Amino acid sequence: MNKKTDFIIGMVFAMVTILFIVLFMTNDAFFNWAFERHHNILSWYIRPLFIIPMVIFAFKKSYTGIFASIFALFTSMFWFPVPAANNPQVIEFLAFEMDYLKGEWTAQKIIISLAVPLFFYMLLTAAWKRNWKWLLGVIIGAAVLKFIWSVAFSGKAGMSILKPALLGLIVCIAGIGFFFKKYKKTVKNS
16 A cells, blocks of 8 residues: 555544544443443453554554554444443443543543543554664553553552453563564564
8 A cells, every 4th residue: 555545544544533532422322332332341351452553553654554453442342242241340440431531521631631642642653663662661651550540540440450451461562572573583584
């Protein structure tokens, strides 16, 4: 795919992602429908895995790949069916998240929420510049901060994200490490 086409398709995915977020935040029926499915913890395990393709596509400088991966990450919260039963901590944590997203947006909440686009910027910049140490720091830092935020703001219910976050962190580091190792070997053999 040529660079111009890649950029155009990437921007289409970026716009669709923004439209999804606006719909999610402004349409209560869609918001509730999505969160019912987000109670299925399979979505908690799959979401961090989208960091791997995001990094690989940023490394390859593919806007389509980057923004398609971001779109997939955001929409994956509702890919799975509503679970038959739920852990009480999961229910409590997601109730907190729903209240947080639908509650009053104070200056503090806006500043804290800016951590999400800042994470994407730092992650993609580190991968684009092929800086393994910075990339690793961003991924580990984001996982730690997400866990701290979850526990600090939702209490014991925040512990429910520990296992998916740790497993996602391990798989991301292993997957990205494998990719970088394979890339360095390919470059060395060229």
